[in-house]
Amino acid sequence: MIPLDQRGRRCPLPVIELARHIGDVGIGEIIAVAADDPAARLDIPAWCRMRGHDYAGETEAPDGTPVYSVRRRT
Amino acid sequence: MSGYLDAAAGLPLHPAAAEALTAALADGWADPARLYGAGRRSRLLLDGAREAVADVLGARPDEVTFCASGTQAAQLAILGGLAGRRRVGTRLVHSAVEHSCVLHAAEQHVAAGGSAQSVPVDRDGRVDAGAFAAALDGAALASLMTANHEVGTRQPVAAVAAACRERGVPLHTDAAQSAGREPIPPGWSLLSASAHKWGGPPGVGVLADRTGTRWRSPLPADEREHGRVPGFENVPSAVAAAAALRAVAAEADAEAARLSALVDRIRATVAATVPDVEVVGHPTDRLPHLLTFSCLYVDGETLLHQLDRHGFAVSSGSSCTSSTLTPSHVLEAMGVLSHGNVRVSLHRDTTADDVDRFLAVLPGIVAELRTGLEGL
16 A cells, blocks of 8 residues: 545646556555545546546545545556 | 527526516516506516416416525525424425535524435436435425536436325425426426526526415515515516516427537537546436536636637536535535536527537647646
C-alpha cells in the first residue's frame, strides 16, 4: 500500500494525481488517497469504474481526512 | 441561431407570452378582489389564465393557484401538505434527487421536529417504485418529481401515485421540468411548476392541489388565491404564463420528437468524439430536451467558461461551479462522475445547426483542457 496525500487539492486534481500514480503500485496492490475535497468521494469510485480498477472503500486518517483505497487491476 | 443551451434553467419569453403580457399590463393592473369595472377586468383575466393553466396541467381551475416561483410553489406544497396531515403523522418521503427547494423544505420540516426519509436512486437517477412504496406506510406526505432537472430521467410517478392512493398518502409532484413539454402523470394530490421553464415570465409559480387534499397554509392568513398564496396577485404575469403554456402545449408533441432526436444525436456524438466521457441519466425514459455528461480530468467551471467563450451557455453540477463547493446532490445520489460535468438543455429556438456547432467545438475544448494529461 502506498499513500497519496491530496489534502487541500480540489477536484479533478486528486483524480488526476491518482491516475498519475496508480502505476506506482503493483497489480493487486492498493494506493490510498487522502482527499478532503467532497467530490473525491464520488469521483474516485467513478474513475475506478472507468479505468477497470477496484474501489476498495473509505477509511479515515487520524486528522479526520477521508482516505479512499484503490486496488490496481490492470 | 442560438447558443443558449440552458433551457432547464429558464427560457426567454415566448412570443405569445410577450404579446399577452403587454395587453395584460394595460388591462389587468387593478386589484382583482375589487368589484368595480377595472377590478372585474383583472379578475376576468386572472380567471382566464387559471382556466388555461388548469386545462394543460389536467386540473380543475379552482385547484390552481399562482405564486411567485416554482420554488415557492414546491415549498407551499410540501409544508402545507405536511401541516394538513399533522394529525396522521409527520414523516415526509421523497426521492434523493428532488430539486433543492424540496430538500430544503424537508430540512425545515425536520428542524421543526418532523422527519423525512430519502429514497435512493439507481445509477440512472431513478427511484424504484417498489422501494418508494415500501417507505410509504404511516407517511404524512410523499414527494416525487416527474423528471429530474439535472439528468432528465423520468420518475415512476404514476406507479408511486397508485401506491400512495392505496395507503391514503397524498403525493406532491414537482413538474417544473416537464410541464408544457409532456403530459403530467396521473394521480398527484399536489403539483408545483414554474412558468419561466416553459417560456412564461420569471416570477410565476403554479401550485395545484386536488379537491379534497388536506392542505393548510404554512404562512399567515390571507384571502388571496383561495387562501393559499398571500399577497396581491401578479395578474399580467399570470396571463403571460398561461399564454406561453397554451402555446407550448399545442406544439409539445412535435417539439418533443424534434428535441429528443437532437438529444440522441448529442448523446451518440459526445460518446464517440470525446474520450473518457460518462453520459449520465436514463438513455430513453427521459425528458425530451435535456442531456448531461461528465468529462474525466476536466474542471467543470473551466469547461463552462470555454464553452461560453465559444458562445454556448450550459450549466454544470460540478462542485467547482457551486457556491458550496460540493458536487450536485443528484450526481452524488446516482454515484456518477461529478467533475467536468455539463448539462445541455434545448428549447424551441434550438436548431439542428446549433447542436452541430456545439458538437463541433466540444471535442477540441475538452482536448485542450486535458493538455499534459495524455495517457492517464
